[in-house]
Amino acid sequence: MNASDNGTASMEGWDSPLIQARDLSRHFHSSQVEVVALDGVNFDLQHGAFSVLAGRSGSGKTTLLNILGTLDMPDAGALNISGRDVLKLSTAERADFRLMHMGFIFQAYNLIRVLSARENVAYVLQLRGVARDERLRIADTWLAEVGLEGLESRRPDQLSGGQQQRVAVARALASEPDIVLADEPTANLDSHTGEALMQLMRALNEKRGTTFLIASHDPVAMDAGKELLMMEDGRIVEQHRQ
Amino acid sequence: MKHVGIYLRLGLRNLWLHPARTGLTVLALAVGIAALTFLTAMNDGWMQNIRENFVLTEVGHLQIHARGFEQSHKIRDHIPDTRPLKSRLDSEPGILAWTERIRVSGLASAAGANAGVLVSGIDPLRERKVSRLADFISQGRWFGLDEAHATIIGDVLAERLEVGLGDKLVLMAAAPNGDIMSEVFRVRGVIHSGVMDIDNLLTLIPLASARKWLGMATAGNGGEYGGVTDIVIRADSFADVNPLKQSLSAAFAGQDLEVLRWMDIDPMAEQWSQFADAYTWIVLAVVILVVLAEVLNTMLMSMHDRIREFGLMGALGTGAMQLFAMLMWETVILVCIGGLLGFVMGGWASAYYGEYGLDLSRFATAFSFMYMSPIVHPQLTFDGCARILGAAIIGAMIAGLYPAWKAARLEPAVAMREI
Known part of the structure; x- marks a missing residue:
């Protein structure tokens, strides 16, 4: 545990965890019932990790991933990512933080449908202010890296599900984020395509050192992870390397 | 951006x-x-x-009246002599043309009928440069030279009075001193403008005749000089109207005159x-x-x-x-x-x-x-x-x-x- 008392841990190189989560809890209120989605989650994630957050449906994986991705806020707890206390950030600052530090791969609807594969990858770079020629060069490089050379001009509806997920991987990595958060990336893919996607992400993790945290209950994804975090009833009940 | x-x-x-x-x-x-x-x-x-x-049918872009005429419409409130104003009107930038009129309400009598009329004494030559009245002639012709007792009337009025070209018309109106004056004119033309007030009421006569008839001629002339009720101005454009009003009001300040724009003259406008x-x-x-x-x-x-x-x-x-x-x-x-x-x-x-x-x-x-x-x-x-x-x-x-x-x-x- 490296969390500092004031929640503003400093970046001290690779010895400091990339993510430090302490007692994160999140409750959802519907009309008559209260659902405890997270119930005091504690864990650290190191730089360069390739971790899979596993658990049954409803165990809290997506809720935790949303909070780690600053897409949602916990009701209580502390969260430090890349040396920043992200829970103190405003909505606009969180959007900026995601832009500068995070990459995302979602289960579906990952791409902007009116943009080509190249433009989808370059979108985040454009928001970051990268010059046009440079961002297109980077996009093409990453599309080639994920095996989509020659498909750069295709729109999402002209790509298969696996190809769309590869574009999402390329986009997530093109901006060289501190961490890539993937929520059930293989859920809509057949087992062969899902396995290929996991192998691709793991290869990129090993080659580039990018940190991955993948929420999935797919055995293929769980097998591919270097580290497994098991969730049950809103808690991480087990964390081990494999 | x-x-x-x-x-x-x-x-x-x-x-x-x-x-x-x-x-x-x-x-x-x-x-x-x-x-x-x-x-x-x-x-x-x-x-x-x-x-x-x-503006071009009759009213003009601007009119100059003796102060009070616009409210009273009485001929007693007239401009007694326009000669001191002429040089300024001739040289004022923005004025395309100007003319003089005597306007007075009166009664027209023909052989078979009488009708209330609006008599307008006009300068036949200058009027053509200011208004379109001459263009509305539907029968007969515009005033010729030396036609002191000619009149041109609206077509509806002609029907009401049952008169035609060449017929006699006796006009009666109050002079500035209040005397009722009458004069005989002969119809030389009929106009149709489509404007109800013109076609129903207007009776045009030469300005010089009007001056003599109503006793408004300056002593010693045949009506060429004398009083008028209106000086009617045609400006180069509508954009000149406000500047002209300002300029002429300033120029004629202290002369008991008022300069009115076309929209001041008719509330309907x-x-x-x-x-x-x-x-x-x-x-x-x-x-x-x-x-x-x-x-x-x-x-x-x-x-x-x-x-x-x-x-x-x-x-x-x-x-x-x-x-x-x-x-x-x-x-x-x-x-x-x-x-x-x-x-x-x-x-x-x-x-x-x-x-x-x-x-x-x-x-x-x-x-x-x-x-x-x-x-x-x-x-x-x-x-x-x-x-x-x-x-x-x-x-x-x-x-x-x-x-x-x-x-x-x-x-x-x-x-x-x-x-």
Whole structure:
């Protein structure tokens, strides 16, 4: 545990965890019932990790991933990512933080449908202010890296599900984020395509050192992870390397 | 203006994603804007036509009266001698022509009937440069030289008095000193202007004859010099009216005169201007409503279609203001395409009918009462275009605000769960 008392841990190189989560809890209120989605989650994630957050449906994986991705806020707890206390950030600052530090791969609807594969990858770079020629060069490089050379001009509806997920991987990595958060990336893919996607992400993790945290209950994804975090009833009940 | 390129690209492509929906919206916008552009041009053309007809038929751009005449309309309130004013009127920039008149209410008697009339003593030569009265001759002719006892009357008045060309007419009116004077004239011409007051009441006689008849000639001449009730001025253009009023009022200050603009003379003219303004505001309100209804509907559908996409964009780091701007740009693109098309259609129709005229002769009687020509020439002015464009943009902005505001407020995690 490296969390500092004031929640503003400093970046001290690779010895400091990339993510430090302490007692994160999140409750959802519907009309008559209260659902405890997270119930005091504690864990650290190191730089360069390739971790899979596993658990049954409803165990809290997506809720935790949303909070780690600053897409949602916990009701209580502390969260430090890349040396920043992200829970103190405003909505606009969180959007900026995601832009500068995070990459995302979602289960579906990952791409902007009116943009080509190249433009989808370059979108985040454009928001970051990268010059046009440079961002297109980077996009093409990453599309080639994920095996989509020659498909750069295709729109999402002209790509298969696996190809769309590869574009999402390329986009997530093109901006060289501190961490890539993937929520059930293989859920809509057949087992062969899902396995290929996991192998691709793991290869990129090993080659580039990018940190991955993948929420999935797919055995293929769980097998591919270097580290497994098991969730049950809103808690991480087990964390081990494999 | 950062990221405008991506906003425009996304806006255009998203609109193109639903060609039928976008096409229908653009078409509706275009037809609406075209119709309103044409209506605005019609209004401007009408108003210009009414102003010109009103001014050039009889009234002139400006009139100079003895102070009090405009209220009393009594001949006793007249300008006794116009000679001291002439040099200034001849040299004043902005004056195209000017003339003098004596106006007095009276009674016309013919062999078979009597009628109340408005006698107008005019300078036959100068009058032709100021008004169109000579152009309205429908029978007979305009005044010739040395026709001291000739009169030209309105066609309706001629019917009422049962007189025709060559017939005698006895005119009676009060002189400035209150004496009732009468004189015999012979009908030389009949005019038809379409304007009720002119055709029903107007009786023109030569100014010199009027002066002598009513005792307003300066001593020792045959009526060439003397008193008048009106000095009527035709300006180079409507733009000269206000400067001329200021300049002449200053020049004739202390001479017990008042300088009146055409809209000061007839309250109805002022009401026409107010009506034109009201009409313009109504048109602008309709433009805003048309744009608002069309665009709001389309943009709300577009926003709901893409909630997940906005969630994704938000997750990737697109800020709320960027999402807001994105939707606003999409709205602007939609309105620009529809508006431009509408302007082209409305502009073409306005230009075509501006050139060849829109024939509304079947309403000629009603039109002439309003000093309107039955052939209407729409006039598309820069101001008219700017008003429509401004209203369309305001409508678009209002219509775009709500969907853009909703998109900007979306929580990425919630939006991405939307089905």
